[in-house]
Amino acid sequence: YDKQFKIDAVQYYHDHRDLGLQGCALNLGISQQSLSRWQKELRETGDIENRGSGNYASDEAKEIARLKRELRDTQDALDVLKKAINILGK
Numbered sequence: 446y447d448k449q450f451k452i453d454a455v456q457y458y459h460d461h462r463d464l465g466l467q468g469c470a471l472n473l474g475i476s477q478q479s480l481s482r483w484q485k486e487l488r489e490t491g492d493i494e495n496r497g498s499g500n501y502a503s504d505e506a507k508e509i510a511r512l513k514r515e516l517r518d519t520q521d522a523l524d525v526l527k528k529a530i531n532i533l534g535k
Contacts, residue, residue, distance in 0.1 A: 446475070446479075448493055451483045451493045452483075452487070452493060454469075454473050454475065454480055454483060455480070455483050455484050455487050455493075457469055457472075457473065458480060458484060466480060466481060
């Protein structure tokens with residue numbers, strides 16, 4: 446979930462406390478644990494961390510993984526081109 450969704454979800458919970466944490470989470474289609482964690486983060490730090498999907502230790506680790514995937518895809522494309530050149534060159 447993106448950062449704005451998380452903030453909106455916490456705000457929804459504060460606006461609908463009569464539903465309780467579980468009811469709000471159910472209405473939003475998220476787990477009660479997620480909503481509780483987001484509320485706690487916002488209360489304690491004033492912000493909600495948003496790294497996106499994946500279990501990366503930092504933004505740098507996420508970027509390194511992305512670059513490795515991009516390099517692998519580029520190398521695969523280059524291998525295909527080399528094979529095509531060999532076939533056409535015969």
